[in-house]
Amino acid sequence: MxxxxxxxxxxxxxxxxxxxxxxxxxxxxxxxxxxxxxxxxxxxxxxxxxxxxxxxxxxxxxxxxxxxxxxxxxxxxxxxxxxxxxxxxxxxxxxxxxxxxxxxxxxxxxxxxxxxxxxxxxxxxxxxxxxxxxxGLGRADDRYFTFCAGLGLDAAVIRQVERARLRGRRSTVGLYLRSMVSEYFIGMDRRHPAIRLEQPGEPAHEELATVVIQNTAPWTFIGDRAINPNPLASFDLGLDVLAVRQLRVPSTTRTLAQVAARTPDPRGRQVVRLHDLSEFTISATRPQAFQLDGDYLGERLKVRFTAVREALRVVH
CATH class of the missing domain: 3.40.50.10330 (Probable inorganic polyphosphate/atp-NAD kinase; domain 1)
Incomplete structure (x- = not known):
């Protein structure tokens, strides 16, 4: 071999x-x-x-x-x-x-x-x-990803972390948490949600503030603890989406607590959850931070997502 x-x-x-x-x-x-x-x-x-x-x-x-x-x-x-x-x-x-x-x-x-x-x-x-x-894999335009993608808050946090690492900072849980707080309160425009999600044959979801896409669960880990915005996501299915409409402090705090729970089940008026999607498009009225598999890839106005089933063999 x-x-x-x-x-x-x-x-x-x-x-x-x-x-x-x-x-x-x-x-x-x-x-x-x-x-x-x-x-x-x-x-x-x-x-x-x-x-x-x-x-x-x-x-x-x-x-x-x-x-x-x-x-x-x-x-x-x-x-x-x-x-x-x-x-x-x-x-x-x-x-x-x-x-x-x-x-x-x-x-x-x-x-x-x-x-x-x-x-x-x-x-x-x-x-x-x-x-x-x-x-299966996810595909965002012409680039594949293995476990997650995001537009909005999570990608903006990764952008901050990568900039800090270029200045010599170590990648730690504390750095991510501080970057998230800074981006949430200072960096982003929370008053005017700019993202739209469209699926073939389905009504569009409009005025979204941030979107997390998963090809599997978990989304990430904090130490040994898995974090699961989309707990039903699987390598054997299509893509799962968690989107948040308004990033108000009370509702955002509640959603984060639901995501971090040992049995995650995020829900509420500000939450949009979509399961096992084959394709969809995310667009925005102003450029949004964009990440794939934890790497910041710049800003985007539009990205087409596709589930690529049975794409790759993995030794395990």
């Missing part, structure tokens, strides 16, 4: 010694090649090349951003005519993930342990026994 390891040397919890241990462990099971990413977007090119060269597996060593790039590289290796709402997973290398990022949402969502030693052991056993799971 031929495998390519795509390693992000800047991943939060990795080191040269860690990488060496993981490489030796994987080489005990597969014919392994190793490539290191040198810039944002590099993993896309490396994974695409691996698919074109007919590798059996692409292994990512990094966080959710590295996983997202590798997935986009794999999917882009399909001919354009083969990238509709359903893809043929068997035509692509399988994906394996060694989690060494700060949160590792995707790895944990597919059932891997959050720590790299245990996850590596599970992956080696999965490679040895051929244990694969086929999952």
């Amino acid at each position: 031929r495998a390519l390891l795509v390693a992000n040397p800047k991943a939060t919890t990795t080191s040269e010694r860690t990488r060496d241990v993981i490489v030796r462990a994987l080489r005990s099971e597969v014919d392994l090649s190793v490539e290191y990413t040198h810039r944002r977007g590099h993993a896309v090119a490396l994974a695409r090349q691996a698919a074109q060269e007919r590798f059996d597996v692409v292994v990512t060593l990094g966080g959710d951003g590295t996983v997202n790039e590798a997935v986009n590289g794999l999917m882009s290796a399909l001919p354009a005519t083969d990238q509709p709402a359903t893809a043929t997973a068997e035509r692509l290398p399988a994906l394996a993930v060694v989690p060494v990022g700060s949160t590792n949402v995707f790895a944990r969502a597919v059932g891997l342990p959050p720590q790299w030693p245990e996850a590596t052991s599970v992956l080696i056993e999965g490679l040895r026994t051929g244990r694969f799971r086929t999952i």
Whole structure:
């Protein structure tokens, strides 16, 4: 079995010694090649090349951003005519993930342990026994995502966090919480909701303040605790949406408490929840912060979302 390891040397919890241990462990099971990413977007090119060269597996060593790039590289290796709402997973290398990022949402969502030693052991056993799971992906315009997307408040928070990290700050729960409070009270226009969601054949949802899209649950983790705005989201279904109409303090506080509950069930007059959608479009009257899989991608006025079912095989 031929495998390519795509390693992000800047991943939060990795080191040269860690990488060496993981490489030796994987080489005990597969014919392994190793490539290191040198810039944002590099993993896309490396994974695409691996698919074109007919590798059996692409292994990512990094966080959710590295996983997202590798997935986009794999999917882009399909001919354009083969990238509709359903893809043929068997035509692509399988994906394996060694989690060494700060949160590792995707790895944990597919059932891997959050720590790299245990996850590596599970992956080696999965490679040895051929244990694969086929999952669906989300697609936002021409870019794929594995677990979440967002326009509005959550993306604006990620934007603030990424700017802080460029200044040398560590990515911590406290940094995210402070960024959320700052963006909510100072950064965004809460008085004039600007977002519209349209589905084929359904009435539009208008004057939305923020939208969270999930391809699986959970949306993220705070420590060991899963956070689930859309608790019914699944890799085996379409996309789920939680939108909030007005970000008033009382209703927003109530919604956040519902989302963070051990049995989440967000509801209320300000909440819109949609389950198992195949496609929809989000537009806005002014540019909105936009994120995929926890990476800030700038501002958007319009994004078309599509569920791509049975898109990719994952070692687990």
